[in-house]
Structures are given as C-alpha cells and as structure tokens.
Amino acid sequence: MRSAVKPSVKIVEVGPRDGLQNEKQPISVDTKVGLVERLVAAGVTHIEAASFVSPKWVPQMAGSAEVMARVPKVPGVHYSALVPNLQGLESALAAGCEEVAVFAAASETFSQRNINCSIRESLERFRSVVDTARAQGVRVRGYVSCVLGCPFEGAIDPEQVAGVAVALAEMGCGEISLGDTIGRGTPDGARRMLEATARRLGIERLAGHYHDTWGMAVANIAASLEMGVRTFDSSVSGLGGCPYAPGATGNVATEDAVYLLHGMGYDTGIDLGKLAEAGRYIGEALGRPTSSRVAKALAASCA
Numbered sequence: 664m665r666s667a668v669k670p671s672v673k674i675v676e677v678g679p680r681d682g683l684q685n686e687k688q689p690i691s692v693d694t695k696v697g698l699v700e701r702l703v704a705a706g707v708t709h710i711e712a713a714s715f716v717s718p719k720w721v722p723q724m725a726g727s728a729e730v731m732a733r734v735p736k737v738p739g740v741h742y743s744a745l746v747p748n749l750q751g752l753e754s755a756l757a758a759g760c761e762e763v764a765v766f767a768a769a770s771e772t773f774s775q776r777n778i779n780c781s782i783r784e785s786l787e788r789f790r791s792v793v794d795t796a797r798a799q800g801v802r803v804r805g806y807v808s809c810v811l812g813c814p815f816e817g818a819i820d821p822e823q824v825a826g827v828a829v830a831l832a833e834m835g836c837g838e839i840s841l842g843d844t845i846g847r848g849t850p851d852g853a854r855r856m857l858e859a860t861a862r863r864l865g866i867e868r869l870a871g872h873y874h875d876t877w878g879m880a881v882a883n884i885a886a887s888l889e890m891g892v893r894t895f896d897s898s899v900s901g902l903g904g905c906p907y908a909p910g911a912t913g914n915v916a917t918e919d920a921v922y923l924l925h926g927m928g929y930d931t932g933i934d935l936g937k938l939a940e941a942g943r944y945i946g947e948a949l950g951r952p953t954s955s956r957v958a959k960a961l962a963a964s965c966a
Contacts, residue, residue, distance in 0.1 A: 669930040673709060673894040675840070675870065676702055676917055678945070679730075680711040680745055682902025684723050685913075686949065692726040692733070694948045699734045701941035702899065706933040707917075710734075711764065711896075713744040715751035731758040743804060747778065752792050756799055763796055764840075765789040766806040767831060769824045770813035773844070777808070786830050793835040805836030806872070810856055811848025811883075821859035828860050832868060839868055840896055843883065846876030850886035857890045870894035873915050875901060875954075880915035881923050888927065895920055900942035901954030916955030918942060936961070 679699055683690055699712055712734055713727035727744065734742055743762035746752045755763050767785050768774040774782045793803045809816075810824045828839045841860065843853075853871070860869060871887040871894070873880040884895055898914035921933050939958045946953050953959060 669928055671893070672888075672924050672929045672931055673870075674707065674917060674920065674924075674931050674933060675709045675711065675743075675894065675896045676707045676899060677711045677872075677896050677914060678702070678898040678900065678902045678917065680714050680724070681896075681914060682898040682900075684714060684721050685903055686723050688949070689725075690723050690948070692729045694945070695726070695730050696733045697948075698899070698941060698945050699730070701937070701944050703735050703737055703740055705937035705941055706931075707938070708739055708932060709741050710743070711745065712742045713755075713758070713760075715744055715746050715754040715758075728754060728758040731755075731760060743802075746792060746796075748788065749792055749795065752796055756796075756801065760801065762802040762804060763792075764804040764806055765792055765831070765836065766808060767827050768808045768813075769819050769827050770809040770816050772815040773809045773813050776815065782827060786827070786834070789831075790834050797835050803836045805831030805839045806842055807831065807839060808842045808844040810841045811843040811852050812845050814845050821856045824856050825860040825863050828869070829863050832864055837868070838870055838894065839864065840870040840872045840894075842872035842896075843874055843880075846874030846880065848873065848883055849879055850882050853883045853886045854890060857887060857892065861890070866891040867893075870896060872896040874903070875913060875915050881919055884915065884920060884923060885927070888924075888929075897921075899938065899955075900946055900958065902945065913954055916942070916953070916958065918953075918955040918957040918961075922957040 714724040718725040744755045744760045746763045796803050807827050873883045897917040897920040899917045901913040901916035903913035942953045
C-alpha cells in the first residue's frame with residue numbers, strides 16, 4: 664500500500680541574520696559561515712544569511728558580502744539578505760544575492776524608533792528598492808513587524824497589519840512575513856490578524872514570524888497552520904530579539920518548530936538531529952546554552 668505524501672511546510676531560517684544581529688559581542692565571518700554550513704547539512708533550504716545595513720548601526724552584520732561569497736552553493740538552497748535602502752541593495756546585488764527583503768512596521772511608533780520615519784514614508788522609500796531589485800531579476804520578500812502588538816502602542820488593529828502587507832505586495836514583494844516582534848501574540852490574536860490579511864491578500868502569500876517572549880510561538884504556528892499558512896520563519900537555538908523592542912527575546916527556535924511540524928505530519932526536509940548540532944555549534948560560539956526546549960530534551964535523552 665502506497666503511503667500518503669506528507670504536506671510540506673517551508674522553513675525560512677533567519678538565525679544567521681535576525682538571530683545574530685541582536686548579539687552584544689562581535690561575531691566572526693568564520694562563525695557565521697560555519698553556522699550556515701551546518702544548517703545546509705541539516706537540510707535547511709531557505710536561509711536569511713546576511714544584512715546589508717551600515718555596520719555603524721548593526722555591527723554584528725559586518726562582513727555580509729564575505730559571508731555571501733563563502734556560504735555553500737548547493738542546488739536547491741536559497742539565500743536571502745535584508746536591505747534597508749538602495750545602497751544596501753547595491754551591495755546585495757554585488758554580492759550575488761538572489762533574494763532580498765525589505766521591512767516595514769504595523770506600528771507608527773515602532774517605525775519611527777526602528778527606521779526614523781512613518782509607515783507611509785518607509786513604504787515610499789522601499790518602492791525604488793523593490794523596483795530596482797525586480798528589474799535585476801531578484802526576488803523581494805516583505806516583512807511586517809509588530810503584527811500582534813507593539814512595545815510602545817500596545818495592541819495593533821489587524822486591519823492596520825493587512826494594509827501594510829497589501830502595500831508591500833502591491834509594490835512587488837512576493838511573500839509577506841508577518842512578525843510578532845515582541846512575542847506577546849496568542850493563537851486567537853494570530854487567527855484574527857491572519858483572517859484580516861488573507862481576506863485582502865490570500866493566505867498563500869503569507870508567512871508566520873513568531874517570537875517566543877511569552878512562550879506562545881509554537882502555539883501560534885499551530886494556529887497559523889489551521890488557517891492555511893505553509894511558510895514559517897524560525898531561528899536555530901532560538902537566537903534573536905530586537906534592539907528596538909525592549910524586552911523582546913528570540914524567534915521561535917527552529918528545532919521546536921520542526922519538532923512540532925513533524926509531529927503534526929508535515930514534511931520540512933530537515934534532519935532534527937543535525938539541526939540541533941547546528942544549534943550547539945552557535946551556542947558554543949556565543950558562550951551560552953540553547954533556548955530550544957526540543958534541543959535541550961534531545962541532549963538530555965542522549966546523556
């Protein structure tokens with residue numbers, strides 16, 4: 664009897680960029696490349712590996728061009744980089760990036776604190792970035808932050824999230840990643856936000872990006888799966904946070920997300936054991952234990 668084909672879910676690994684950018688200590692190019700190599704060996708196929716921002720503002724992302732030059736070029740593995748403006752895009756194009764990402768916020772106050780402009784101004788700023796990237800045959804992904812709450816404004820209207828997501832899509836962003844930047848969202852809130860956004864854009868264009876500050880990230884992934892979302896951002900070992908969101912901790916750990924997805928019958932193409940090894944590698948480099956509950960359980964079961 665033929666076994667049923669498992670439905671697939673795409674994991675976008677953001678640890679090398681979103682995860683490491685919040686570290687206090689400098690991180691060498693060798694360490695970043697070593698992490699990417701281990702993620703690829705674990706079967707991760709979509710990796711946000713770099714950020715072409717000024718090292719003055721995000722020193723941990725220095726050396727992004729060298730990272731992009733050295734990451735393993737493996738068929739089926741795709742790398743992306745964050746770009747804040749045309750200058751960053753030019754650097755990303757020179758480094759051979761095949762996909763870039765731009766970022767907006769669903770909160771006016773967060774937008775001002777993060778990139779020193781209003782939501783409307785940020786979207787206008789990104790229009791030329793998206794146009795130039797697409798003219799060069801480079802895919803563009805859009806991020807919307809603070810979709811389930813803002814550290815300065817509190818609750819965010821789901822329709823506000825939907826409006827920003829639609830604006831990014833209309834200017835040419837193919838996939839829209841919806842980020843719970845402060846990690847306070849709950850499944851009910853995630854459903855309401857996704858309903859509002861999918862009503863105007865379609866669920867197939869959306870990705871979930873959940874931080875785990877209040878321990879709700881895995882629950883929010885499960886709720887998003889029920890809504891039809893099939894792409895999720897995650898960070899190995901639970902790396903991350905946000906320098907402009909006080910108290911926000913890391914992204915959902917990729918190990919935890921993969922364990923959940925496999926347990927629910929979804930295929931990610933990722934080897935959980937090798938993924939945990941990648942998490943141990945970066946944890947040792949940073950001098951601290953993993954934040955992944957699954958990785959801790961795996962280590963305890965092998966002890």
